[in-house]
Amino acid sequence: MKSLKYTLQYGIILCVALFASCKKDDVETDNKDEGQIDLADYYIIGRRPAQLSNGQTVQIPYIINFDEYGKASLLRESGKPFTFKGGKIRIDGTMVFTLENNEITAYEDVLKRYPFTTYSLQKKAAKNQLNGASYQGNWNNIAKTFSVFTFHPDTYDEKSGAIYPFSGNYKLIANSAATSNTPDASAANYAEYDIVLIDGKLEVTCHKKNLIGGSSEIFTYGVFTKAP
Numbered sequence: 001m002k003s004l005k006y007t008l009q010y011g012i013i014l015c016v017a018l019f020a021s022c023k024k025d026d027v028e029t030d031n032k033d034e035g036q037i038d039l040a041d042y043y044i045i046g047r048r049p050a051q052l053s054n055g056q057t058v059q060i061p062y063i064i065n066f067d068e069y070g071k072a073s074l075l076r077e078s079g080k081p082f083t084f085k086g087g088k089i090r091i092d093g094t095m096v097f098t099l100e101n102n103e104i105t106a107y108e109d110v111l112k113r114y115p116f117t118t119y120s121l122q123k124k125a126a127k128n129q130l131n132g133a134s135y136q137g138n139w140n141n142i143a144k145t146f147s148v149f150t151f152h153p154d155t156y157d158e159k160s161g162a163i164y165p166f167s168g169n170y171k172l173i174a175n176s177a178a179t180s181n182t183p184d185a186s187a188a189n190y191a192e193y194d195i196v197l198i199d200g201k202l203e204v205t206c207h208k209k210n211l212i213g214g215s216s217e218i219f220t221y222g223v224f225t226k227a228p
Contacts, residue, residue, distance in 0.1 A: 037102060039066040039084055043174040044097065044104070045198055046118040050205070052140060053219045059117060060221050061196035061203040063177045064091070074114075075194050076179055097121075125175040128153065130195070135202040137224030149195075149202060149224060156180065166191055201225055 043066060047059040064074050071079030072091045080092035089097040095114055098106040104119050130151040138145045148159045156178075157167040168182035170193070180193040192207040202224040209217050 036084055039072075039082070039089070040068040042066060042121055042123055043176070044089075045120055045122055045176075045196065046116050047198075048114070048116045050219075050221070052221060053217070054140075056140065058140065058221050060205050061177075061194075061198045062116065063173060063196050065174045065177075073173075075173070075177075076192075122176070127175060128172055129176050129197055130156075130170075130172070130178060134227040135224035136227050137202075137222055139206070139220050139222040147222070147224070148227065149204070165189075166193075170195065 044064040046062060048062055049057055050060045051057050062075060064072050066072050066082065067079065070081055072082040073079045082089060082091045087099050089099065094111050096108040096110060097104050097119065099121065102121060104121050107116055107119050109115055131153050132151065134148060134150045136148045139147060146160065150157045155169050158165060166182045168180055170178040170180040172178050177196040182193065183190050190209045194205045196203050204224065205221050207217065207219050
């Protein structure tokens with residue numbers, strides 16, 4: 001009788017464990033169809049229109065990163081829930097991407113907040129693509145037209161002329177992009193950088209604010225090629 005009692009107890013414990021495991025699998029697969037790619041291994045990259053401080057309209061880069069917790073993040077925005085079913089990626093009721101053979105074939109800006117002009121699904125690189133690289137090029141509409149960016153594992157330097165006006169930490173995104181909030185050496189200016197590797201080049205937007213004696217702001221953009 002004692003052995004039968006223990007057998008029944010073990011059987012009940014096993015059933016409970018199996019039920020919990022099945023429920024966990026249901027949660028993990030609830031936001032995507034069976035057999036589809038795992039979006040946590042991918043990101044969406046492309047361009048959207050933006051107006052610089054001088055009134056010029058340019059196409060600036062964006063990146064949407066998918067994480068393993070069912071959230072999609074657009075650069076500086078907080079993560080939004082997404083689903084991936086029936087070949088469609090739906091992000092928080094605001095964006096819908098249609099996929100065929102793991103390529104984006106259509107995009108709907110549901111609430112007219114994200115007017116993306118290009119979009120591409122890319123697989124994440126295994127390691128940081130910025131680390132150890134330098135990029136040089138020109139800004140569009142500010143006095144320091146030529147700059148060189150040099151990246152380290154989690155920091156960067158921007159050299160303009162003979163000085164390093166900005167250097168600091170960056171937050172890596174999908175191993176192919178980054179954001180950085182950095183004061184310059186004199187602490188007179190503060191810059192928000194959005195940095196994206198796209199089509200083999202480094203594309204950077206910079207929102208620069210004067211912290212001392214004024215409220216002037218500059219929003220600019222530049223394209224930088226890999227230095228030899």
